[in-house]
Amino acid sequence: METYLRSAGADRTVPLPVGGLSYIQGLTRQRLINKTVGQCLEAIAQRVPDREALVVPQENIRLTFAQLKEEVDKAASGLLSIGLRKGDRLGMWGPNSFAWVLMQLATAQAGIILVSVNPAYQAMELEYALKKVEPAPGGGGWPASQVEPASCLHFQTSEDLRIILPSPLYHCLGSVGGTMVSLMYGATLILPCPTFDGKKALEAISKERGTILYGTPTMFVDILNQPDFSSYDISSMCGGGVGPRVAEPGLT
Numbered sequence: 001m002e003t004y005l006r007s008a009g010a011d012r013t014v015p016l017p018v019g020g021l022s023y024i025q026g027l028t029r030q031r032l033i034n035k036t037v038g039q040c041l042e043a044i045a046q047r048v049p050d051r052e053a054l055v056v057p058q059e060n061i062r063l064t065f066a067q068l069k070e071e072v073d074k075a076a077s078g079l080l081s082i083g084l085r086k087g088d089r090l091g092m093w094g095p096n097s098f099a100w101v102l103m104q105l106a107t108a109q110a111g112i113i114l115v116s117v118n119p120a121y122q123a124m125e126l127e128y129a130l131k132k133v134e135p136a137p138g139g140g141g142w143p144a145s146q147v148e149p150a151s152c153l154h155f156q157t158s159e160d161l162r163i164i165l166p167s168p169l170y171h172c173l174g175s176v177g178g179t180m181v182s183l184m185y186g187a188t189l190i191l192p193c194p195t196f197d198g199k200k201a202l203e204a205i206s207k208e209r210g211t212i213l214y215g216t217p218t219m220f221v222d223i224l225n226q227p228d229f230s231s232y233d234i235s236s237m238c239g240g241g242v243g244p245r246v247a248e249p250g251l252t
Contacts, residue, residue, distance in 0.1 A: 033184070037108035040183040045069035048186045054101060055190040055208060061098045065186070068105075075106035086111030089133050092170070093117040093126065095194035100169045104179055116170040119195075161187035162236075164210035166201040166219060173214055173243045198222040202232045209236040217242055
């Protein structure tokens with residue numbers, strides 16, 4: 001069975017997953033890179049140790065890849081020292097921050113499953129989420145022997161990429177498209193605000209010389225409609241990533 005994609009007026013054929021694989025290799029000869037998160041961080045910290053890895057203006061955080069690796073090593077060791085083990089689950093409930101990125105990488109390095117919890121959840125929603133993710137021996141969770149640290153996704157980008165990420169880290173656009181792309185290719189990840197703020201995003205683009213902006217279509221609309229939009233220097237920008245919805249024609 002095959003599925004057909006229509007692009008630029010032409011039909012292209014992409015095979016469905018075969019051989020028990022969980023992904024489709026599309027119209028490319030490049031394969032997904034089979035590395036753990038810890039291996040990605042180790043490799044990039046050795047390759048470009050002094051390059052900026054993470055910038056969080058509201059927390060006055062500015063770390064190189066070598067510094068980020070050191071912080072992640074300490075955090076992963078700390079998680080294991082308090083009794084967490086490979087296969088355990090740790091819920092992260094909070095806005096975009098250094099701590100979010102730190103826990104994302106430290107849990108992966110330690111083999112702990114990170115559970116992304118929407119920071120907008122109210123008490124009842126949070127209680128439900130926590131009950132759903134509590135590990136229980138024999139209760140349907142994966143045995144620890146079957147749990148492996150998350151693998152990185154393949155993504156093509158330039159080494160001078162500076163990603164402005166106002167979208168939430170609890171969503172895959174942030175945690176995968178942002179954090180993991182940064183690790184794989186040495187891109188600088190910039191978190192302009194704890195929760196979305198169009199003005200803060202513009203300020204980060206201008207001050208940090210951002211080259212690509214991630215966000216939902218409504219975020220892009222809000223940024224473009226900022227009353228003082230024309231006063232910001234966005235000449236460094238070269239593109240953007242929009243998701244999870246399809247962008248309106250006016251944004252493309």
